[in-house]
Amino acid sequence: MLGRMRVLVVEDHELLARTIGAGLRRAGIAVDVVTDGDAALERLDVTPYDVVVLDRDLPSVSGDEVCRRVGSRGLASRVLMLTAAGTLADRVHGLDLGADDYLTKPFDFPELVARVRALGRRTGRAVPPVLRCADVELDPARRTVTRAGRPVSLSPKEFAVLAHLLARPGVVVSAEELLDHVWDEAANPFTTTVKTTVGRLRSKLGEPSIIATVREGGYRAGD
Template sequence: MRVLVAEDHRLLAETIGTGLRREGMAVDVVTDGGEALHRLAATAYDVLVLDRGLPVVSGDDVCRQVGARGLPARVLMLTAAGTLTDRVAGLDLGADDYLTKPFDFPELVARVRALGRRSVAPVPPVLRIGDVELDPARRTITRSGRPVPLTAKEFTLLAYLMARPGRVVSTEELLDHVWDEAANPFTTTVKTTLGRLRAKLGPPPIITTIREGGYRAG
């Protein structure tokens, strides 16, 4: 899942970004509304975590532009104002969800994940390929009924491929949706992560490398 965090309080923005990355999400961070609109125009984000009080371009105007331009990002609006009137106003602007500061981080993660699921085509509640089962909601993966311990990034990578069984997924697509802008496209980060993932899953392999194409699950 690709997430953009637009929050003018730099420490809070970086804290949110770091926490979401630990959950396996690809996260970019900006601190003003103008930069948020620039990033949104260049990248198809799944979720936008948006502070209402942004400088340069307000969060309200960013939210309006997301709707007016038909951008794919689902909007989770953050604000220090927590009255019912404020929440209704935020939703009327086109936000998909609303969270008042201060908030509990697990709730933020849950809301971002819920919006991320709404931004893509529905997938089965449990993904299966052969004897491998992946439960996105419970964040569990088993093979032949035995748990397979994966890092957050390995889990996200496997979930992305298993949700597209039989389709060749390019390295560029994986970098766009599983990693964030900090990932160097000229490194072997995708290949290396897939190597660790295959080793943990064991034989027979469920992920095939397609020469000059990418990777296919199934």
């Protein structure tokens, strides 16, 4: 998956939901969190998610029903089901409902992140193995960036901004588009978040800058 994938976490245990959301964000993934099935379906109506991390035992609309509707609506979202029931019959039933993967509680968080990323790669369009602009190279799979062969250490957001721009060489990308693809619902659209992140990114990449600011337009990488 190029840059930052977007994930919907649906979990009625609020502390666990916040914990999963915070952990996935630390891993460089944009996350929205809801705590019941109705809210999940509302989000799925308006936002294209790469992965839905879905608890089976939900109020209002069950996780099973949410999973069924993802399939019936033909959504591209992949579903990772979470459940406290770990029998083989439970796992088979969840997969029969249309889930793409299944994780039993309690789980190790690194395994959750790995499974989310694996599912996210299955929803993404094909991209070059390495993105390049001038002497800057970004490897989405290894999550590495180099300039003139030297490694550049970037934060997850800086990496995702650079990946989004390099995937569209010469195309002007608005700040609003970057907010939508790189951040999530927690981002305030009236802040200078994007401008500040691009500034740090330019500083780390050094001169000459490969990212141009387009007046009243946004940002562009390359020509």
